[in-house]
Amino acid sequence: MTKIAIVEGDGIGREVIPEAEKILRFFLPNAEFVKVELGFDQWKKTGSACSKENMTTLKEMDAVLFGAVTTPPDPEYKSVLLEIRHELDLYANIRPVKSESVDLVIVRENTEGLYSGIEEIGEDKSTTLRVITKAGSRRIAEKACSLNIQRNQNTPLVIGHKANVLKSDILFRDTCITVAESQNLPVRSMFIDALCLDVLLHPDRYDVIVTTNMFGDILSDACGYLTGGLGMLPSANIGENHALFEPVHGSAPDIAGRNIANPIAAVRSAAMLLEYLGMKTEAEKIEKAVQQTLSLRIVTPDLGGNASTRDVGENILAKISEH
Ligand code: NAI
Numbered sequence: 362m363t364k365i366a367i368v369e370g371d372g373i374g375r376e377v378i379p380e381a382e383k384i385l386r387f388f389l390p391n392a393e394f395v396k397v398e399l400g401f402d403q404w405k406k407t408g409s410a411c412s413k414e415n416m417t418t419l420k421e422m423d424a425v426l427f428g429a430v431t432t433p434p435d436p437e438y439k440s441v442l443l444e445i446r447h448e449l450d451l452y453a454n455i456r457p458v459k460s461e462s463v464d465l466v467i468v469r470e471n472t473e474g475l476y477s478g479i480e481e482i483g484e485d486k487s488t489t490l491r492v493i494t495k496a497g498s499r500r501i502a503e504k505a506c507s508l509n510i511q512r513n514q515n516t517p518l519v520i521g522h523k524a525n526v527l528k529s530d531i532l533f534r535d536t537c538i539t540v541a542e543s544q545n546l547p548v549r550s551m552f553i554d555a556l557c558l559d560v561l562l563h564p565d566r567y568d569v570i571v572t573t574n575m576f577g578d579i580l581s582d583a584c585g586y587l588t589g590g591l592g593m594l595p596s597a598n599i600g601e602n603h604a605l606f607e608p609v610h611g612s613a614p615d616i617a618g619r620n621i622a623n624p625i626a627a628v629r630s631a632a633m634l635l636e637y638l639g640m641k642t643e644a645e646k647i648e649k650a651v652q653q654t655l656s657l658r659i660v661t662p663d664l665g666g667n668a669s670t671r672d673v674g675e676n677i678l679a680k681i682s683e684h
C-alpha cells in the first residue's frame with residue numbers, strides 16, 4: 362500500500378495543504394495518509410520542532426507532502442526543513458517554473474553549499490562554511506542532465522555559479538561540465554548574478570538550470586515573477602530513497618489564518634508527487650484543472666482575485682472530477 366505523509370507545518374501550510382491533500386486522496390483512494398505534526402508551532406508546544414519518531418515516520422513513507430515551516434531568526438533554532446533534507450538525503454531540489462510563455466526548471470543542489478549547517482555564531486564574528494564536494498556536484502549534475510534529455514527542448518544545460526569569486530564553485534562548475542560533456546550535452550556556464558537578470562528578461566532561452574543550494578533558493582523565488590508569484594511554484598526534493606514535495610513559498614505569517622493563501626503551488630506539488638509515483642496522466646489532469654480555474658479567474662488576492670484558499674482548492678477538485 363502506498364504511504365503518504367502529510368505535513369502541514371506552520372502558517373499558510375495549514376491552509377494550502379488540506380486543499381492539495383483532498384486531490385491526492387481523490388487519486389489515491391487506497392493509500393494510507395499519515396499526518397505528521399512538526400515545525401515551529403510544534404516546537405513551541407513540545408520544545409522539539411521535529412521529534413525522532415517524526416523523522417522515522419517520514420523515512421517509512423513512499424512520499425511526503427509538505428506545507429511550510431516557520432524558521433525564526435534565532436541562532437539556537439535550526440531549520441527543520443534543512444534537517445529533513447539532510448536526514449533523508451534529498452539532494453535534488455527540482456523547481457519547475459511554468460506559465461503560458463515560460464517553461465524552465467531549476468535544479469538546485471539541496472544538501473551542501475552555503476546551507477551546510479556548519480556555522481560558528483559569535484558576538485563579533487560569525488561564519489558559515491560553504492561545502493562543495495565532487496560527489497555532491499556530480500549527482501546533481503547527473504539529475505540535471507537526465508532532465509535536460511527527458512525534456513528534449515534542444516536548449517543547453519545552464520550552470521549557474523560564481524566561480525570567479527567563490528573558488529569553491531570551480532569544482533561545482535567543472536564537475537557539471539564534465540558530466541554534461543560525457544553525455545554529449547551542450548552546456549552554458551553563467552555567473553549567477555547575470556543569470557538572475559537574464560532569465561527574467563529572456564526566459565525562453567532557458568530549459569534546465571543547475572546551481573548550488575543558496576543560489577537556487579534565490580533564483581527560484583525570483584522566477585516567481587515569471588509565473589504570477591510565489592503562490593504558483595511547486596517543488597520536489599528527491600533523493601535515492603525518499604521524496605518530499607512542497608510549495609516553494611514559506612509559511613507567510615503576514616497572510617496566515619485568513620483563508621486567502623494561494624493553494625496552487627501546493628496543489629502542483631501534489632501533482633509532482635503523483636508523477637513521482639508514476640501517475641503522469643493524473644498529474645496532467647491536475648495541471649489542466651489548475652489552468653481551467655485560472656481562466657475562470659477563480660483566484661486568490663495575490664493574483665488579483667477575491668476567491669478564498671478553499672474556493673480555489675474546491676474548484677480545482679471539481680474540475681478534476683468532471684474529466
Ligand atoms: P514566504 O514565502 O512565506 O512569503 C513571502 C511573501 O509571499 C509574503 O508576502 C507572502 O504573503 C507571499 N506568499 C507566499 N506564499 C503565498 C501564497 N501561497 N499565496 C499568497 N501569497 C503568498 O517567505 P518569508 O515571508 O520570507 O518567510 C516567512 C516564513 O517562512 C519564515 O519563517 C521563513 O523562514 C519560512 N520559510 C519557509 C520555507 C519552507 O518551509 N520551505 C521557505 C521559505 C520561507
Ligand code: MG
Nearest residue numbers: 578579582609
Ligand atoms: Mg526559498
